[in-house]
Each structure stands twice: as C-alpha cells, then as structure tokens.
Amino acid sequence: MMMCYRRNVLIKIGSGTMMRFDLIWRLSKRDHPSVGVCCTLSTVAMSDLSSLRKRIDDLDNTLVDLLNERAQVSLNIGAAKRKATDSDTKELHVYMPGREKEVYAKLERLNQGPLAHDSLHAIFREIMSASIALQKDVSIAYLGPPGTFSHQAAYKRLGDSVAYMPVKQIADVFDAVEKKKATYGLVPFENSTFGTVVESMDCFIKTSVHVRAEIYLTVHQCLLSNSTMDKITKVYSHPQGLGQTQQWLTTHLPNAKRIPVKSTAEAAEQAAAEQGAAAVCSEICASLYGLDIHARDIEDNAANTTRFLLIGTSSDNATNDDHTLIHFTVDHRQPGALCDGLKVFKDYGLNLFKIDSRPSGQRPWHYVFMVECSGHHQNQPVQDALKELEKYCLDVVVLGSFPNQRRPE
Structure with a gap:
C-alpha cells in the first residue's frame, strides 16, 4: 500500500530571502518508518524581485551610456575615414569584414558566459550594424x-x-554595385x-566589382503550397533549390513538373498565385507569402550550405587569413598551358581552394x-x-581578396 503526503513550507534562505517549497513524498510499508522518500520538488521564489529588477535597470542605464559612447567613437572613426578618403579620392568603405572578424574573435575570447557565443554575436551584429x-x-x-x-x-x-x-x-546585383545604386551586393x-x-x-x-567578404549560410529547404500533396502538379524553385532537393522530389512528387525561376522567393510568389503549385524555398516564405508548410528540411544533404560573396567597388585590407579570387585564360593551343599556370600556385606556396571554368564567350x-x-x-x-602567372596566361584578373570565414575541417 502506498501513501502520499504533501506539504507546503516557507524557509528563510540567507538574509531577507524567503523560498517556498512544495514537497511531495511517498511512503510504502517497505519504507523504514522514519524515512521519507522525496520524489518531487518545485520552487516558487519569493525573494525581493524589486531589488533584482533595480539591478537590471542600473545595468541598462550603464549599457545605454556605453552604447552611445561607442556610437560617438564610431562617428569619429567615420570622420577619420572620410578625411583619409578625401585625400586620396578613394570611395569611403564603412563595412570592414576584416575588422569585424577581429571583433567577433575577441568577443569569444572574453565571453565567460552565461551568454552563448551565438547570442553575443547576434547582439554585436546589431551594434555594428547601427555603427555602420x-x-x-x-x-x-x-x-x-x-x-x-x-x-x-x-x-x-x-x-x-x-x-x-x-x-x-x-546580374542586377552586379549592375547595382557597378552603377553605385547600391553600396554593396550579395x-x-x-x-x-x-x-x-x-x-x-x-x-x-564580365564585371569590374571586387569581392569584400564571404558568408556561409546553412540552407534548409521546405515544400510550401496551399494545395494538398495529391493535388500538386508543379514545383517552382531556383535551379539550386531544385538541385538540392531532387531526391526528395523524386520520391514524394515524382509526377510534378519542376519549373526553375530566378529565386526561391519568386517560387513562393508563384505557388501562392496558382492552384496545384508548390515552391521549394525557405520556411520564412510561408509567412511572407501566405503558404502552408507541407515538409521541412527536404534538402538531400543535411549539411547543405550555400556560400555567398559580398561585392563592392574594392576589396578589404589584408588580414592574417585571407583568400583571393582570380580568373585567367591560357593559350589553349599550347600543350600544358593550364598545367604551367596552376603550377605557379604550388611553387609560391599558395593553396588552391577552388578551380572552375566557364566558356569565355x-x-x-x-x-x-x-x-x-x-x-x-x-x-x-x-x-x-x-606576376609569374602572367607569363603563362593571356590575361589575369584579380576579383578581390577577403577574410577567410571557412571553419577548419
């Protein structure tokens, strides 16, 4: 036979702090008469919350003062940049990815918790955004x-x-940066x-812009539609979206026509406008375009990641960990021309991270x-x-250098 007892007790802990404990325990005939078995403990703090909230208010006051002091220093930095820019006729760049990388690395070294690094990054992202x-x-x-x-x-x-x-x-992103309709493009x-x-x-x-930074984004694709699965006859997405989910689409929508469009969000617009249409896109598009989420994480590779490049009219200054992107052409009539060009990187101790080719037109x-x-x-x-590479190439074009954001494997 099991007997259950419950008692609410108020206990003083430390100076001026009261804690209320709700104790529940059970006794059976097999238990020793003088022994209670505590099974559940719930607590409701009755401490003086006003003193803790006063401490939060004081900290907030200090934070506001410090943030505005930081903002004033940022304005002074902008003025110094502008003065230097006026003297050498270069365009003023206020977003410095190398400096940003240094700041985030310093924050991680200083952070002792309880804030997670990602939380601190999010806070300082907005601080630096406001400074820019x-x-x-x-x-x-x-x-x-x-x-x-x-x-x-x-x-x-x-x-x-x-x-x-x-x-x-x-192409419009490049055009906007080249014609200075936008400061940067992604x-x-x-x-x-x-x-x-x-x-x-x-x-x-084809462009004259330069790479300033790289950004990695983990990409989770969703299937959005206002039609039921059995009524879906076409699926819209960017070619990359369709390619990243081709196995899932073959399994779950084998008869649906796959239609490439210019972006995943355009796909969501199309799906919202047509009966029997679906979109492969991000989850955020569901709320933006009024669509139902039929399936999440439909990408064929769980580690699916897209790398973006931020472009501007010039590159950032060197750090101690950068990558450089170039393109070149060789005389295809000369045997070993490409081999000779690539060997230059090995001879000068430069690691290659990517090589690709496209028709020159x-x-x-x-x-x-x-x-x-x-x-x-x-x-x-x-x-x-x-300089050595130019000996083996018809032309060599530097597209830009940027801080390496890739994590070591």
Whole structure:
C-alpha cells in the first residue's frame, strides 16, 4: 500500500530571502518508518524581485551610456575615414569584414558566459550594424524578392540598420554595385550539394566589382503550397533549390513538373498565385507569402550550405587569413598551358581552394578559369605569383581578396 503526503513550507534562505517549497513524498510499508522518500520538488521564489529588477535597470542605464559612447567613437572613426578618403579620392568603405572578424574573435575570447557565443554575436551584429549606418547610408542589393536565402544571408551579416534592395536577377546585383545604386551586393556563389552558381560566375567574369567578404549560410529547404500533396502538379524553385532537393522530389512528387525561376522567393510568389503549385524555398516564405508548410528540411544533404560573396567597388585590407579570387585564360593551343599556370600556385606556396571554368564567350571551346587561392593580393607572395602567372596566361584578373570565414575541417 502506498501513501502520499504533501506539504507546503516557507524557509528563510540567507538574509531577507524567503523560498517556498512544495514537497511531495511517498511512503510504502517497505519504507523504514522514519524515512521519507522525496520524489518531487518545485520552487516558487519569493525573494525581493524589486531589488533584482533595480539591478537590471542600473545595468541598462550603464549599457545605454556605453552604447552611445561607442556610437560617438564610431562617428569619429567615420570622420577619420572620410578625411583619409578625401585625400586620396578613394570611395569611403564603412563595412570592414576584416575588422569585424577581429571583433567577433575577441568577443569569444572574453565571453565567460552565461551568454552563448551565438547570442553575443547576434547582439554585436546589431551594434555594428547601427555603427555602420551612423557612418554612412549603406544599401545592400540582393537577389529578391524578400525572403530569399540571399536576403537571409545579408541580414545575418549586416543586421537591421542598413537598407536592403531586392533585385530581380543576379546580374542586377552586379549592375547595382557597378552603377553605385547600391553600396554593396550579395550573390550566391556555390552550394555544398549542387556546386557553383554559374550565373554568378559568369557575372564575375564580365564585371569590374571586387569581392569584400564571404558568408556561409546553412540552407534548409521546405515544400510550401496551399494545395494538398495529391493535388500538386508543379514545383517552382531556383535551379539550386531544385538541385538540392531532387531526391526528395523524386520520391514524394515524382509526377510534378519542376519549373526553375530566378529565386526561391519568386517560387513562393508563384505557388501562392496558382492552384496545384508548390515552391521549394525557405520556411520564412510561408509567412511572407501566405503558404502552408507541407515538409521541412527536404534538402538531400543535411549539411547543405550555400556560400555567398559580398561585392563592392574594392576589396578589404589584408588580414592574417585571407583568400583571393582570380580568373585567367591560357593559350589553349599550347600543350600544358593550364598545367604551367596552376603550377605557379604550388611553387609560391599558395593553396588552391577552388578551380572552375566557364566558356569565355569569345569563341567556341575557349574557356575562362576561375581560381581561389590562399593569401591576399596585397601580400608579396601573391603578388609574385600573379606576376609569374602572367607569363603563362593571356590575361589575369584579380576579383578581390577577403577574410577567410571557412571553419577548419
């Protein structure tokens, strides 16, 4: 036979702090008569919350003062940059990814908790975003409409205080930066599942912009539609979205027509406008475009990640861990021409992280090669390698150098 007892007790803990305990225990005949078995303990604090809240208020007051002091220093930095820019006619750049990387690394070293590193990053992302906006009106062109992964990646890096400018296609991002309609642009460059975004690569070959930063975004695709699964006859998405989910679509919607569009958010717009249509896109598009979520995380690779590049009119200064992106062409009539060019990177101790090719558009079967190597183009080893590379190439173009954000494998 089991007997249950419950008692509410008030206990004084320390000076001026009272805690109320709700004790529940059970006794059976097998228990020793003098022994109680405590099974559940719930607590309701009756401490003086006003004193703790007063402490929070005091800290908030200090934080506001410190944040405004930091903002004033940021304004002074902007003025110093502007003065230096006026003296050498260069464009004022207020977003410095190398400096940002240093700040985040310092925060992680200083952080002793209980705040997680990600929480601290999110807080300082907005602090730095506000500082950028104080120094200069900044706009970011991205592949729209709102809700695309490009939009999410830009927001992840640059926060809420800058302006975001959606455009219809990737080429428009480059055009906006070149014509100074936008301060910076963000374009998808490659995906860990489906490879290089060829439209971005083609634009880099034709453009005069420079890479300033890279951003990695874990991409989780969803299937959105206002039709039931058995009524879905077509699926819209960006070619990358369709490619990243092709196994899932083959299994669950084998008869649905797959229709590529310019962005995942455009796919959501189409799905919202048509009966029997679905979109492969981000979960955020469900609320933006009034769609139901039929399935989450439908990407074929759970580690599905897209790498974005931030472009501007110039690159950032060198740090101690940079990558450089270049493209070049070789004389295809010369045996070993490409081999000779690539060997230069090995000879100068530069690691290669990516090599790709695209038709040059000049004549059939003539290709432009794009290479990403370690180092910054301002550093001597890279400069020497590029000078040597020119001996084997018809042309060599530096697309920019940027701080490495890739985590060691």
